[in-house]
Amino acid sequence: MAEKHFKYIILGGGVAAGYAAREFDKQGVKPGELAIISKEAVAPYERPALSKGYLFPEGTARLPGFHVCVGSGGERLAPEWYKEKGIELILSTEIVKADLSSKSLSSAAGELFKYDILIIATGSTVIRLTDFGVQGADAKNIFYLREIDDADKLVEAIKAKKNGKAVIVGGGYIGLELSAALKINNLDVTMVYPEPWCMPRLFTADIAKFYEGYYANKGIKIVKGTVAVGFSTNDNGEVKEVHLKDGRVLEADIVVVGVGGRPLTALFKGQLAEEKGGIKTDGFFKTSVPDVYAVGDTATFPLKLYGELRRVEHVDHARKSAEQAVKAIKANEEGKSVEEYDYLPYFYSRAFDLSWQFYGDNVGDAVTFGDSDPASAQHKFGSYWIKDGKVVGAFLESGTPEENKAIAKVARVQPPAESLDQLSKEGLAFASKI
Ligand code: FAD
Numbered sequence: 001m002a003e004k005h006f007k008y009i010i011l012g013g014g015v016a017a018g019y020a021a022r023e024f025d026k027q028g029v030k031p032g033e034l035a036i037i038s039k040e041a042v043a044p045y046e047r048p049a050l051s052k053g054y055l056f057p058e059g060t061a062r063l064p065g066f067h068v069c070v071g072s073g074g075e076r077l078a079p080e081w082y083k084e085k086g087i088e089l090i091l092s093t094e095i096v097k098a099d100l101s102s103k104s105l106s107s108a109a110g111e112l113f114k115y116d117i118l119i120i121a122t123g124s125t126v127i128r129l130t131d132f133g134v135q136g137a138d139a140k141n142i143f144y145l146r147e148i149d150d151a152d153k154l155v156e157a158i159k160a161k162k163n164g165k166a167v168i169v170g171g172g173y174i175g176l177e178l179s180a181a182l183k184i185n186n187l188d189v190t191m192v193y194p195e196p197w198c199m200p201r202l203f204t205a206d207i208a209k210f211y212e213g214y215y216a217n218k219g220i221k222i223v224k225g226t227v228a229v230g231f232s233t234n235d236n237g238e239v240k241e242v243h244l245k246d247g248r249v250l251e252a253d254i255v256v257v258g259v260g261g262r263p264l265t266a267l268f269k270g271q272l273a274e275e276k277g278g279i280k281t282d283g284f285f286k287t288s289v290p291d292v293y294a295v296g297d298t299a300t301f302p303l304k305l306y307g308e309l310r311r312v313e314h315v316d317h318a319r320k321s322a323e324q325a326v327k328a329i330k331a332n333e334e335g336k337s338v339e340e341y342d343y344l345p346y347f348y349s350r351a352f353d354l355s356w357q358f359y360g361d362n363v364g365d366a367v368t369f370g371d372s373d374p375a376s377a378q379h380k381f382g383s384y385w386i387k388d389g390k391v392v393g394a395f396l397e398s399g400t401p402e403e404n405k406a407i408a409k410v411a412r413v414q415p416p417a418e419s420l421d422q423l424s425k426e427g428l429a430f431a432s433k434i
Contacts (some may be wrong), residue, residue, distance in 0.1 A: 005114040006035040012121035013038020016296030016322040018068030023326035026302040043079045048069035050151040055181035060379020098267040100289050120294040126263035136231030139239040142255045158185050164253030168241045169228050172196040173349040174258035180351035190221040206368040213374030263298045275300040278311040283340030284328035295321040304342045314347040344412050357404045360393035360411025367420040369427030384423045390414040406431035
Protein backbone atom coordinates (compact mmCIF):
# COMPACT_ATOMS: atom_id res chain seq x y z
CA MET A 1 0.00 0.00 0.00
CA ALA A 2 1.35 3.46 -0.94
CA GLU A 3 2.12 5.54 2.15
CA LYS A 4 2.84 9.25 2.39
CA HIS A 5 3.70 11.38 5.39
CA PHE A 6 3.08 15.10 5.87
CA LYS A 7 3.68 17.35 8.83
CA TYR A 8 0.26 18.93 8.29
CA ILE A 9 -2.75 17.48 6.50
CA ILE A 10 -5.93 19.41 5.81
CA LEU A 11 -8.72 16.93 5.17
CA GLY A 12 -11.23 18.52 2.78
CA GLY A 13 -10.58 20.93 -0.06
CA GLY A 14 -13.24 23.58 0.38
CA VAL A 15 -13.37 27.13 1.66
CA ALA A 16 -11.72 26.49 5.02
CA ALA A 17 -8.93 24.43 3.41
CA GLY A 18 -8.04 27.24 0.99
CA TYR A 19 -7.93 29.91 3.66
CA ALA A 20 -5.92 27.61 5.95
CA ALA A 21 -3.37 27.07 3.15
CA ARG A 22 -2.97 30.82 2.69
CA GLU A 23 -2.46 31.28 6.44
CA PHE A 24 0.13 28.46 6.53
CA ASP A 25 1.99 30.26 3.76
CA LYS A 26 1.83 33.58 5.65
CA GLN A 27 3.09 31.97 8.85
CA GLY A 28 5.76 30.00 7.00
CA VAL A 29 5.57 26.45 5.74
CA LYS A 30 8.33 24.49 4.01
CA PRO A 31 7.78 22.72 0.67
CA GLY A 32 6.45 19.22 1.26
CA GLU A 33 5.16 19.90 4.77
CA LEU A 34 1.51 20.57 3.93
CA ALA A 35 -1.04 18.57 1.95
CA ILE A 36 -4.72 19.15 1.21
CA ILE A 37 -6.71 16.00 0.52
CA SER A 38 -10.03 16.54 -1.26
CA LYS A 39 -12.56 14.35 -2.95
CA GLU A 40 -13.30 17.20 -5.34
CA ALA A 41 -11.27 17.35 -8.57
CA VAL A 42 -10.42 21.06 -8.28
CA ALA A 43 -8.43 23.33 -5.96
CA PRO A 44 -10.36 25.09 -3.15
CA TYR A 45 -12.90 27.63 -4.41
CA GLU A 46 -15.48 30.02 -3.01
CA ARG A 47 -18.44 27.67 -2.66
CA PRO A 48 -21.14 30.40 -2.48
CA ALA A 49 -20.54 31.13 -6.21
CA LEU A 50 -22.23 27.82 -7.09
CA SER A 51 -25.74 29.06 -6.36
CA LYS A 52 -25.10 32.51 -7.82
CA GLY A 53 -22.75 33.47 -10.69
CA TYR A 54 -22.04 29.86 -11.68
CA LEU A 55 -25.64 29.44 -12.85
CA PHE A 56 -26.09 32.79 -14.63
CA PRO A 57 -26.56 32.75 -18.41
CA GLU A 58 -24.47 35.92 -18.76
CA GLY A 59 -21.39 37.04 -16.86
CA THR A 60 -21.06 33.40 -15.81
CA ALA A 61 -18.55 32.59 -13.07
CA ARG A 62 -16.15 29.75 -13.97
CA LEU A 63 -12.94 28.44 -12.48
CA PRO A 64 -10.24 29.59 -12.16
CA GLY A 65 -12.13 32.87 -11.57
CA PHE A 66 -13.47 32.05 -8.11
CA HIS A 67 -10.75 30.02 -6.46
CA VAL A 68 -10.13 31.15 -2.87
CA CYS A 69 -9.32 33.75 -1.61
CA VAL A 70 -11.09 36.12 -4.04
CA GLY A 71 -14.34 36.02 -2.06
CA SER A 72 -12.82 38.15 0.66
CA GLY A 73 -10.91 40.40 -1.70
CA GLY A 74 -7.64 38.46 -1.48
CA GLU A 75 -5.20 37.04 -4.01
CA ARG A 76 -6.61 34.13 -6.01
CA LEU A 77 -5.00 30.80 -5.17
CA ALA A 78 -5.01 28.98 -8.51
CA PRO A 79 -3.53 25.44 -8.65
CA GLU A 80 -0.13 26.92 -9.65
CA TRP A 81 0.02 28.81 -6.35
CA TYR A 82 0.06 25.55 -4.38
CA LYS A 83 2.72 24.17 -6.70
CA GLU A 84 4.93 27.23 -6.24
CA LYS A 85 4.63 26.97 -2.47
CA GLY A 86 5.28 23.23 -2.37
CA ILE A 87 1.82 22.57 -0.93
CA GLU A 88 0.54 19.26 -2.20
CA LEU A 89 -3.00 19.23 -3.58
CA ILE A 90 -4.20 15.64 -3.47
CA LEU A 91 -7.44 15.86 -5.44
CA SER A 92 -10.17 13.37 -6.45
CA THR A 93 -9.20 11.45 -3.34
CA GLU A 94 -11.86 10.42 -0.85
CA ILE A 95 -10.77 9.48 2.64
CA VAL A 96 -12.87 6.54 3.80
CA LYS A 97 -11.18 5.78 7.12
CA ALA A 98 -9.53 7.94 9.76
CA ASP A 99 -7.57 6.39 12.61
CA LEU A 100 -6.64 9.17 14.98
CA SER A 101 -4.69 6.90 17.32
CA SER A 102 -2.19 5.97 14.58
CA LYS A 103 -2.50 9.43 12.93
CA SER A 104 -3.46 7.94 9.59
CA LEU A 105 -6.05 8.42 6.87
CA SER A 106 -6.94 5.82 4.24
CA SER A 107 -8.34 6.67 0.82
CA ALA A 108 -10.94 4.82 -1.22
CA ALA A 109 -8.14 3.88 -3.66
CA GLY A 110 -6.10 2.29 -0.84
CA GLU A 111 -3.47 5.01 -0.20
CA LEU A 112 -2.37 5.67 3.37
CA PHE A 113 -1.63 9.21 4.56
CA LYS A 114 0.14 9.88 7.84
CA TYR A 115 0.22 13.25 9.57
CA ASP A 116 1.66 14.97 12.62
CA ILE A 117 -1.15 17.52 12.76
CA LEU A 118 -4.59 17.12 11.17
CA ILE A 119 -7.09 19.85 10.33
CA ILE A 120 -10.57 18.46 9.67
CA ALA A 121 -12.29 20.63 7.05
CA THR A 122 -14.78 18.20 5.53
CA GLY A 123 -17.67 20.69 5.53
CA SER A 124 -21.25 19.52 5.11
CA THR A 125 -23.26 17.30 2.87
CA VAL A 126 -26.80 17.95 1.67
CA ILE A 127 -29.82 16.29 3.19
CA ARG A 128 -31.49 14.24 0.44
CA LEU A 129 -35.17 13.46 0.01
CA THR A 130 -34.15 9.84 -0.53
CA ASP A 131 -32.90 9.92 3.11
CA PHE A 132 -36.58 10.13 4.11
CA GLY A 133 -37.73 7.60 1.54
CA VAL A 134 -39.71 10.17 -0.49
CA GLN A 135 -41.23 8.16 -3.32
CA GLY A 136 -39.60 8.74 -6.73
CA ALA A 137 -36.92 11.02 -5.26
CA ASP A 138 -34.19 9.23 -7.24
CA ALA A 139 -35.70 10.32 -10.60
CA LYS A 140 -33.47 11.98 -13.21
CA ASN A 141 -33.31 15.80 -13.12
CA ILE A 142 -33.77 16.05 -9.37
CA PHE A 143 -30.71 17.96 -8.22
CA TYR A 144 -28.89 19.01 -5.06
CA LEU A 145 -26.16 21.61 -4.85
CA ARG A 146 -23.02 21.28 -2.75
CA GLU A 147 -20.04 20.76 -5.03
CA ILE A 148 -18.98 21.95 -8.45
CA ASP A 149 -19.95 18.59 -10.01
CA ASP A 150 -23.52 19.11 -8.79
CA ALA A 151 -23.53 22.61 -10.29
CA ASP A 152 -22.27 21.28 -13.65
CA LYS A 153 -25.11 18.75 -13.81
CA LEU A 154 -27.63 21.49 -13.06
CA VAL A 155 -26.14 23.76 -15.75
CA GLU A 156 -26.51 20.92 -18.30
CA ALA A 157 -30.15 20.41 -17.29
CA ILE A 158 -30.89 24.15 -17.55
CA LYS A 159 -29.56 24.03 -21.13
CA ALA A 160 -31.48 20.85 -21.98
CA LYS A 161 -34.78 22.07 -20.54
CA LYS A 162 -34.87 25.57 -22.08
CA ASN A 163 -38.00 27.53 -21.08
CA GLY A 164 -39.15 24.55 -19.03
CA LYS A 165 -40.61 24.35 -15.57
CA ALA A 166 -38.55 24.22 -12.40
CA VAL A 167 -39.66 23.39 -8.88
CA ILE A 168 -37.42 24.43 -6.00
CA VAL A 169 -37.97 22.43 -2.83
CA GLY A 170 -36.94 24.42 0.25
CA GLY A 171 -37.29 28.05 1.28
CA GLY A 172 -33.86 28.74 2.80
CA TYR A 173 -31.25 31.02 1.24
CA ILE A 174 -30.13 28.28 -1.16
CA GLY A 175 -33.75 27.87 -2.34
CA LEU A 176 -34.11 31.63 -2.76
CA GLU A 177 -30.82 31.99 -4.66
CA LEU A 178 -31.54 28.99 -6.89
CA SER A 179 -35.05 30.23 -7.70
CA ALA A 180 -33.62 33.56 -8.79
CA ALA A 181 -30.88 31.91 -10.88
CA LEU A 182 -33.34 29.60 -12.66
CA LYS A 183 -35.75 32.49 -13.29
CA ILE A 184 -32.92 34.50 -14.83
CA ASN A 185 -32.40 31.45 -17.09
CA ASN A 186 -36.02 31.87 -18.25
CA LEU A 187 -37.43 28.85 -16.50
CA ASP A 188 -40.92 28.95 -15.04
CA VAL A 189 -40.14 28.68 -11.30
CA THR A 190 -42.23 27.49 -8.36
CA MET A 191 -40.89 27.33 -4.81
CA VAL A 192 -42.33 24.89 -2.26
CA TYR A 193 -41.70 24.99 1.47
CA PRO A 194 -43.56 23.90 4.61
CA GLU A 195 -42.99 26.98 6.77
CA PRO A 196 -45.30 30.02 6.87
CA TRP A 197 -42.56 32.17 5.28
CA CYS A 198 -39.14 31.87 3.65
CA MET A 199 -35.86 31.71 5.63
CA PRO A 200 -37.75 31.25 8.91
CA ARG A 201 -34.59 30.59 10.90
CA LEU A 202 -33.47 34.17 10.27
CA PHE A 203 -36.23 36.22 8.67
CA THR A 204 -39.11 37.67 10.64
CA ALA A 205 -42.54 37.66 8.98
CA ASP A 206 -41.94 41.32 8.01
CA ILE A 207 -38.58 40.65 6.34
CA ALA A 208 -39.93 37.58 4.52
CA LYS A 209 -42.93 39.56 3.24
CA PHE A 210 -40.58 41.77 1.24
CA TYR A 211 -38.70 38.85 -0.39
CA GLU A 212 -41.83 36.86 -1.13
CA GLY A 213 -43.44 39.97 -2.67
CA TYR A 214 -40.32 40.74 -4.68
CA TYR A 215 -40.13 37.16 -5.98
CA ALA A 216 -43.84 37.19 -6.88
CA ASN A 217 -43.25 40.39 -8.88
CA LYS A 218 -40.51 38.54 -10.76
CA GLY A 219 -43.04 35.85 -11.68
CA ILE A 220 -41.90 33.19 -9.20
CA LYS A 221 -44.76 31.21 -7.69
CA ILE A 222 -44.56 30.30 -4.02
CA VAL A 223 -46.41 27.37 -2.47
CA LYS A 224 -46.17 27.43 1.33
CA GLY A 225 -47.31 25.20 4.16
CA THR A 226 -46.78 21.90 2.36
CA VAL A 227 -44.02 19.50 1.32
CA ALA A 228 -43.11 17.28 -1.63
CA VAL A 229 -44.18 13.72 -0.86
CA GLY A 230 -43.49 12.07 -4.21
CA PHE A 231 -42.35 12.47 -7.81
CA SER A 232 -43.63 10.90 -11.01
CA THR A 233 -41.49 10.41 -14.10
CA ASN A 234 -41.76 10.18 -17.90
CA ASP A 235 -40.65 7.14 -19.94
CA ASN A 236 -37.00 8.27 -19.72
CA GLY A 237 -37.10 8.21 -15.95
CA GLU A 238 -36.99 12.04 -15.85
CA VAL A 239 -39.02 13.87 -13.25
CA LYS A 240 -42.36 15.06 -14.63
CA GLU A 241 -44.48 15.97 -11.61
CA VAL A 242 -44.04 16.89 -7.97
CA HIS A 243 -46.77 15.57 -5.69
CA LEU A 244 -47.45 17.73 -2.65
CA LYS A 245 -48.79 16.62 0.70
CA ASP A 246 -51.81 18.90 0.33
CA GLY A 247 -52.83 16.99 -2.81
CA ARG A 248 -51.64 19.52 -5.37
CA VAL A 249 -49.47 18.38 -8.28
CA LEU A 250 -46.83 20.63 -9.90
CA GLU A 251 -45.37 19.99 -13.36
CA ALA A 252 -41.58 19.97 -13.40
CA ASP A 253 -38.75 19.45 -15.89
CA ILE A 254 -36.16 20.23 -13.24
CA VAL A 255 -36.38 19.93 -9.45
CA VAL A 256 -33.72 21.38 -7.19
CA VAL A 257 -33.80 20.43 -3.54
CA GLY A 258 -32.30 22.69 -0.88
CA VAL A 259 -33.54 21.43 2.46
CA GLY A 260 -30.40 21.80 4.53
CA GLY A 261 -27.16 20.06 5.28
CA ARG A 262 -25.36 18.14 7.96
CA PRO A 263 -21.67 18.22 8.86
CA LEU A 264 -19.46 15.42 7.55
CA THR A 265 -18.09 14.01 10.78
CA ALA A 266 -18.89 10.28 10.42
CA LEU A 267 -15.21 9.38 9.82
CA PHE A 268 -14.44 10.43 13.39
CA LYS A 269 -17.45 8.94 15.21
CA GLY A 270 -16.39 7.63 18.61
CA GLN A 271 -12.86 9.07 18.24
CA LEU A 272 -13.55 12.72 19.14
CA ALA A 273 -15.91 14.56 21.46
CA GLU A 274 -18.97 15.89 19.64
CA GLU A 275 -21.48 18.58 20.55
CA LYS A 276 -24.57 20.00 18.86
CA GLY A 277 -24.05 17.80 15.81
CA GLY A 278 -20.46 18.90 15.19
CA ILE A 279 -16.94 18.23 16.45
CA LYS A 280 -16.39 19.96 19.78
CA THR A 281 -13.47 22.39 19.78
CA ASP A 282 -12.02 25.10 21.97
CA GLY A 283 -11.45 28.71 20.90
CA PHE A 284 -8.36 27.59 18.94
CA PHE A 285 -10.29 24.87 17.08
CA LYS A 286 -8.45 22.10 18.92
CA THR A 287 -10.58 19.00 19.29
CA SER A 288 -10.57 16.56 22.21
CA VAL A 289 -7.68 14.67 20.55
CA PRO A 290 -4.19 16.22 20.61
CA ASP A 291 -2.91 17.48 17.24
CA VAL A 292 -6.36 17.28 15.66
CA TYR A 293 -8.21 20.49 14.76
CA ALA A 294 -11.68 20.96 13.23
CA VAL A 295 -12.79 24.08 11.36
CA GLY A 296 -15.59 25.47 9.18
CA ASP A 297 -18.96 23.72 9.09
CA THR A 298 -17.70 20.75 11.13
CA ALA A 299 -16.71 22.65 14.30
CA THR A 300 -18.88 23.33 17.35
CA PHE A 301 -16.86 26.08 19.02
CA PRO A 302 -17.25 28.53 21.91
CA LEU A 303 -18.96 31.65 20.62
CA LYS A 304 -17.44 33.98 23.16
CA LEU A 305 -19.81 36.89 22.54
CA TYR A 306 -22.81 34.79 23.60
CA GLY A 307 -21.08 32.46 26.06
CA GLU A 308 -22.21 29.28 24.36
CA LEU A 309 -21.10 26.56 21.99
CA ARG A 310 -22.32 26.92 18.41
CA ARG A 311 -21.83 25.46 14.97
CA VAL A 312 -21.92 27.95 12.09
CA GLU A 313 -22.46 26.90 8.46
CA HIS A 314 -21.37 30.07 6.71
CA VAL A 315 -18.47 31.07 4.57
CA ASP A 316 -17.16 33.92 6.74
CA HIS A 317 -16.70 31.57 9.70
CA ALA A 318 -15.13 28.90 7.44
CA ARG A 319 -12.47 31.43 6.44
CA LYS A 320 -11.85 32.87 9.89
CA SER A 321 -11.87 29.57 11.80
CA ALA A 322 -9.31 28.15 9.36
CA GLU A 323 -7.03 31.15 9.86
CA GLN A 324 -7.43 30.94 13.63
CA ALA A 325 -6.55 27.22 13.72
CA VAL A 326 -3.38 27.73 11.66
CA LYS A 327 -2.32 30.73 13.76
CA ALA A 328 -2.82 28.61 16.90
CA ILE A 329 -0.85 25.68 15.45
CA LYS A 330 2.08 27.87 14.46
CA ALA A 331 2.07 29.83 17.73
CA ASN A 332 2.01 26.58 19.67
CA GLU A 333 5.10 25.36 17.83
CA GLU A 334 6.93 28.48 18.97
CA GLY A 335 5.69 28.21 22.54
CA LYS A 336 3.52 31.28 22.01
CA SER A 337 -0.23 31.75 22.22
CA VAL A 338 -2.92 33.57 20.26
CA GLU A 339 -6.12 35.24 21.40
CA GLU A 340 -9.15 33.01 21.71
CA TYR A 341 -11.56 33.12 18.72
CA ASP A 342 -14.02 35.94 19.22
CA TYR A 343 -16.46 35.60 16.38
CA LEU A 344 -19.29 37.92 15.40
CA PRO A 345 -21.75 35.81 13.37
CA TYR A 346 -22.08 37.19 9.85
CA PHE A 347 -23.84 35.89 6.80
CA TYR A 348 -25.16 37.22 3.56
CA SER A 349 -27.06 36.28 0.45
CA ARG A 350 -27.49 37.73 -3.02
CA ALA A 351 -30.23 37.19 -5.60
CA PHE A 352 -31.51 39.31 -8.52
CA ASP A 353 -30.45 42.87 -7.63
CA LEU A 354 -30.89 42.15 -3.94
CA SER A 355 -28.15 41.71 -1.39
CA TRP A 356 -28.52 41.37 2.37
CA GLN A 357 -26.17 41.07 5.27
CA PHE A 358 -26.85 39.94 8.82
CA TYR A 359 -24.67 40.31 11.90
CA GLY A 360 -25.09 39.05 15.44
CA ASP A 361 -27.90 37.08 16.97
CA ASN A 362 -31.55 36.99 15.90
CA VAL A 363 -33.06 36.57 19.35
CA GLY A 364 -35.51 38.66 21.37
CA ASP A 365 -37.89 41.18 19.79
CA ALA A 366 -37.41 42.39 16.24
CA VAL A 367 -38.29 45.67 14.62
CA THR A 368 -38.15 46.64 10.94
CA PHE A 369 -37.12 50.02 9.52
CA GLY A 370 -36.86 51.64 6.09
CA ASP A 371 -38.62 51.01 2.80
CA SER A 372 -39.68 47.35 2.65
CA ASP A 373 -42.22 47.74 -0.13
CA PRO A 374 -41.34 45.01 -2.68
CA ALA A 375 -42.55 47.23 -5.51
CA SER A 376 -40.37 50.20 -4.60
CA ALA A 377 -37.25 50.87 -6.66
CA GLN A 378 -35.13 51.52 -3.58
CA HIS A 379 -35.88 48.55 -1.32
CA LYS A 380 -33.49 49.62 1.39
CA PHE A 381 -34.70 48.31 4.71
CA GLY A 382 -33.49 46.44 7.74
CA SER A 383 -34.20 44.98 11.15
CA TYR A 384 -32.78 45.12 14.62
CA TRP A 385 -33.16 42.43 17.28
CA ILE A 386 -33.34 43.57 20.90
CA LYS A 387 -32.80 41.39 23.93
CA ASP A 388 -32.66 42.55 27.55
CA GLY A 389 -32.72 46.18 26.40
CA LYS A 390 -29.71 45.76 24.09
CA VAL A 391 -29.51 45.54 20.31
CA VAL A 392 -27.99 42.11 19.59
CA GLY A 393 -28.60 41.59 15.87
CA ALA A 394 -28.93 43.67 12.72
CA PHE A 395 -30.06 42.89 9.17
CA LEU A 396 -29.81 45.17 6.15
CA GLU A 397 -30.97 44.83 2.55
CA SER A 398 -29.10 46.81 -0.13
CA GLY A 399 -26.68 48.45 2.29
CA THR A 400 -23.58 50.33 1.15
CA PRO A 401 -20.25 49.03 2.49
CA GLU A 402 -20.27 51.82 5.15
CA GLU A 403 -23.82 51.00 6.21
CA ASN A 404 -23.01 47.29 6.48
CA LYS A 405 -20.01 48.19 8.60
CA ALA A 406 -22.27 50.27 10.84
CA ILE A 407 -24.74 47.43 11.45
CA ALA A 408 -21.85 45.03 12.12
CA LYS A 409 -20.62 47.45 14.79
CA VAL A 410 -24.07 47.57 16.39
CA ALA A 411 -24.16 43.77 16.66
CA ARG A 412 -20.67 43.72 18.16
CA VAL A 413 -21.13 46.62 20.61
CA GLN A 414 -24.70 45.71 21.62
CA PRO A 415 -25.77 49.27 22.49
CA PRO A 416 -28.81 49.82 24.71
CA ALA A 417 -32.04 50.78 22.95
CA GLU A 418 -34.77 52.89 24.53
CA SER A 419 -37.61 51.24 22.65
CA LEU A 420 -38.51 49.36 19.50
CA ASP A 421 -40.29 52.51 18.36
CA GLN A 422 -37.13 54.58 18.64
CA LEU A 423 -35.17 52.03 16.57
CA SER A 424 -37.87 51.83 13.95
CA LYS A 425 -37.93 55.64 13.59
CA GLU A 426 -34.16 56.11 13.61
CA GLY A 427 -33.40 53.14 11.36
CA LEU A 428 -29.89 53.32 9.92
CA ALA A 429 -29.20 56.60 11.71
CA PHE A 430 -29.13 54.60 14.96
CA ALA A 431 -26.36 52.36 13.60
CA SER A 432 -24.40 55.25 12.12
CA LYS A 433 -23.94 56.97 15.47
CA ILE A 434 -22.57 53.87 17.29
P1 FAD B 1 -16.71 22.98 2.28
O1 FAD B 1 -16.45 24.29 1.60
O2 FAD B 1 -18.00 22.31 2.05
O3 FAD B 1 -15.51 22.01 1.97
C1 FAD B 1 -15.49 20.66 2.38
C2 FAD B 1 -14.56 19.90 1.48
O4 FAD B 1 -14.26 18.63 2.05
C3 FAD B 1 -15.13 19.59 0.09
O5 FAD B 1 -14.14 19.85 -0.86
C4 FAD B 1 -15.45 18.10 0.18
O6 FAD B 1 -15.41 17.46 -1.07
C5 FAD B 1 -14.32 17.63 1.05
N1 FAD B 1 -14.54 16.34 1.72
C6 FAD B 1 -15.56 16.00 2.53
N2 FAD B 1 -15.42 14.73 2.97
C7 FAD B 1 -14.27 14.27 2.42
C8 FAD B 1 -13.59 13.03 2.49
N3 FAD B 1 -14.05 12.01 3.23
N4 FAD B 1 -12.44 12.89 1.79
C9 FAD B 1 -11.95 13.90 1.05
N5 FAD B 1 -12.56 15.11 0.96
C10 FAD B 1 -13.71 15.29 1.63
N6 FAD B 1 -22.45 30.81 3.12
C11 FAD B 1 -22.62 32.15 3.26
O7 FAD B 1 -22.28 32.71 4.31
N7 FAD B 1 -23.18 32.89 2.24
C12 FAD B 1 -23.57 32.34 1.07
O8 FAD B 1 -24.08 33.03 0.18
C13 FAD B 1 -23.41 30.93 0.90
N8 FAD B 1 -23.77 30.33 -0.26
C14 FAD B 1 -23.65 28.96 -0.39
C15 FAD B 1 -24.06 28.35 -1.57
C16 FAD B 1 -23.96 26.97 -1.73
C17 FAD B 1 -24.44 26.34 -3.00
C18 FAD B 1 -23.44 26.18 -0.67
C19 FAD B 1 -23.35 24.68 -0.82
C20 FAD B 1 -23.00 26.78 0.50
C21 FAD B 1 -23.11 28.19 0.65
N9 FAD B 1 -22.68 28.82 1.83
C22 FAD B 1 -22.83 30.19 1.97
C23 FAD B 1 -22.09 28.05 2.94
C24 FAD B 1 -20.58 27.99 2.82
O9 FAD B 1 -20.20 27.74 1.49
C25 FAD B 1 -20.04 26.91 3.74
O10 FAD B 1 -20.36 27.26 5.07
C26 FAD B 1 -18.52 26.75 3.58
O11 FAD B 1 -18.21 26.29 2.29
C27 FAD B 1 -17.97 25.80 4.62
O12 FAD B 1 -16.61 25.61 4.39
P2 FAD B 1 -15.88 24.24 4.76
O13 FAD B 1 -14.48 24.38 4.28
O14 FAD B 1 -16.17 23.91 6.17
O15 FAD B 1 -16.63 23.14 3.89
